[in-house]
Amino acid sequence: MVYFVGAGAGDPELLTLKGKRLIYHADTLIYAGSLVNPEVLAGRKPSSKVYDSAGMTLEEVLAVMKETEQAGGTTVRVHTGDASIYGAIREQLDALDKLGIAHEVVPGVSSFLAAAAAMQKEYTLPEVTQTVILTRMEGRTPVPERERIEELAKHRATMVIFLSVGRIAELAERLKTAYPETTPVAVVYKASWPDETIVTGTLADIAEKVQAAGITKTALVTIGDFLGDSYALSKLYDKAFTHEYRQGKNA
Known part of the structure; x- marks a missing residue:
């Protein structure tokens, strides 16, 4: 299995609980070293292999994933923020489909x-x-x-x-x-x-x-x-605005 994990915006505490758990247990970690805070990889198991994709091609990244899969391991591909925004994951997902390798995307904080x-x-x-x-x-x-x-x-x-x-x-x-x-x-x-x-x-x-x-x-x-500083107050908390959970109240 290959997991694509959004690593958050930079602060390692913005990593989701699921993302953190997957990183801790990964056999192989591939992260965008030019953008991802390396502190998000802290706590990984000592035996995990770590690759910085900053200097890798798509083919090289896929080769690492394929090798880990053939060895029965789990790969975590760590992207910046949320991988769905300028993350270039679609081409990786499609390539994994062709290789018959299962994958999952874990959203992060953009x-x-x-x-x-x-x-x-x-x-x-x-x-x-x-x-x-x-x-x-x-x-x-x-x-x-x-x-x-x-x-x-x-x-x-x-x-x-x-x-x-x-x-x-x-x-x-x-x-x-x-x-x-x-x-x-x-x-x-x-x-x-x-x-x-x-x-x-x-x-x-x-x-x-x-x-x-x-x-x-x-x-x-x-x-x-x-x-700026000019805006209207939200209707959500307006005492005169009724909705399913609250009836309007007179001023």
Whole structure:
């Protein structure tokens, strides 16, 4: 069996109980060493084999999994955050299907959730926005034309932009095609890690601030009025709002 485990955003305590148990008992561990906090592997059994996939090809990763399977062992493939977001797991799952190797995916805590926690913000504020767009700029990996930054920005929803902080000046200019320059922006570097850093500003000045902070990778760019202070109170706890579990009460 091969388990794909989302390792959380960085803080090893954000690893799920299931993920932690699987890591502790794995015969083989393959982790993305360039991104995964190695502390999430602490406590593994001494006999486990550990591979850093940062320098491995897909074929090499699959070969390790196949070898472990043939030996009757269990492989745990440790990905960053939640492996379902920019985790490149689909190609591995499909290849394992062809090899007849069973697999399971264990979800983790994505960096976009850790970033919101670090900022102590809520992405979906009543009467501000109820939509969160997770995306990235095109680079060596393209994006569909309909998903270009300028197209998504037209919604003026909350946006969380992965893998793009290294081109923050270009990103800000492209976002300005739909968002006002005064729109608040926050860049969260290594959310939940010991060296977590948050840089705040607006579309007008965020590029300069991020560049001054020396942040070029491993950060999320968040934009939207959810970062502001104006919003409506939730109906969920409104005493005049009735629902299945509570009848309305007069003021």
